[in-house]
Each structure stands twice: as structure tokens, then as C-alpha cells.
Amino acid sequence: MYQRILVATDGSVLSKKAVHSAIELAAAINADLVALYVVPRYPVSYFEGGISVSSQDVGRIEKQWADKGQAVVDAVRQAAQAEGVKTKAVIAHADLVAESIMAAAKKHKCDLVVMASHGHKGIKRVLLGSETQHVLTHSSIPVLVLR
Template identity: 55%
Template sequence: MFKKILVATDGSPLSEKAVASAIGLARQHGAELVAFTVARRPPHSYMDGTTIQQTTESENIDKLRLEKAHAMVAAIGERASASGVSCQAQVAHSNQVAESIIAAAEKHASDLIVMASHGRKGIGRLLLGSETQHVLTHSTLPVLVLR
């Protein structure tokens, strides 16, 4: 049924469950997996919600985030390979997480997006929104959300 599955992760324990489920689903369907994460850019101004950082400090933070993101998707690729699943790893460098997930799924011609719901409630959901909700409402592809 599925030929290519994109699993979006942020490395949280809940998204690790989504990764494990995506690997199992890919194995079950003989599908290829795309391990995907977004390395957020550090804020650069007061308007981004932080104090202004020195350029070198901001660049160091950015570099560390990218390294961590690449290591995370590489580890997922290794786990998938150990399970007999072919896996591509991709990192986006953006602050538009949901849009990056949708664009990656379309770029890779994915049949399914798998991701976790972080379950924000109350004022946190109202103020912060939900990347999962955004993907659900804007993607033309099926989305499997795991709790």
C-alpha cells in the first residue's frame, strides 16, 4: 500500500515512538523510509522573542543544532537499516517546521507522513499552536499521528 513513508521527528520521547512505528510500518509494506527533522534557526532579534546574541554565538548555536539534527536522522537510518528498511535522511534548516515537513514529503513523493502529537493543551496550544495540527490541515497527503 505505501511505497515511501516520511517520518518527522524532533527527537522527543513521543516522536521516538512515531519513528519506531514508522520503521515497523515501512517494513510491513516493503516501503522506503525518509527520516526527517527540522533544525530551527536561532533567533536573531527581539522580535524573534529573545535577546540579541553575538553573531559568533548565534553561528555556534546554529552549527550545533544542525550537527545534532544530522546525527539524529542518521541514527534513525541505522535503526531502519538494521530492520531491513531502506532509509534516506534529510534535515531542513528553517523555522517553518510544518511547511518544511509538507515540502519534504512532496519532494520525496511520500505516500504517508508519520509524526507524533505533542498533546499541548489549554493556553500552550492556543499560544504556541501545533506543528502537527498545521501539517494535518495543510497537507494533501495522509498523515498518521501517534500519541
């Protein structure tokens, strides 16, 4: 069936449910797992961030975000390995989350993407956007969405 599954996580409660399901699926079908956390870049222009921040502060903040992301994917790797699932922990640095997920799936030769959806509807969905919806509609490989 599937040989390598990419699970995208942001460390939230909902994404932890998707991680758990991805681990269970990978264990059941003897697939490898790639755990991905996308670290956003710090906004640097006046219009993006609203205030000017020194380059040292930007570096420190981005490192904190990257460290958090590494901790999240390391926890996924530990949980998966406890279930006997071979897992790779991956961090991507980008503002375009959906594109990063699809690029990582391609780079790591994944044949399924597993991710959570917050289930926003109506105007909230339009205003907030949906990374899951973007991956779902633009991915060239199957996407399993969990709520």
C-alpha cells in the same frame, strides 16, 4: 499501499515512538523511509531573541543544532536499516516546521507522513500551537499521527 514514508522527528521520547512505528510500518509494507529533522534558525532580531548575539555565536549555535539533528536522523537511519528498510536521513533548516515537513514530503515524493502529537488540549494548544495539527489540516497526502 505506501511506497515512501516520511517520519518527522525532533528526537523527543514521543517522536521516537512515532519513528519506531514508522519503521515497523515501512518494514511490513516494504516501503522506503525518509527521516526528517527540522533545524530552527537562530532568532536574530531584538524582538525575536531578546539579546544581541555575535554572528560567530549564531553560527556556532546553529551548527550545534544541525549536528544534533543529523545525529537524530542518522540514528533513525541505522535503526531502520537494521530492520531492512531503505532510509534517507534529511535535515531541513527553517522556522516554519509544518511547512518544512510538507515540503520535504513533496520533494522526496512521499505518500505518507508519520509524526507524533503531544496531545495538548484547550488553552495550552492555542498558546503553544501544534505543528502536527498544521500538517494534519494542510497536507495533501495522508498523515498518521501517533500519541
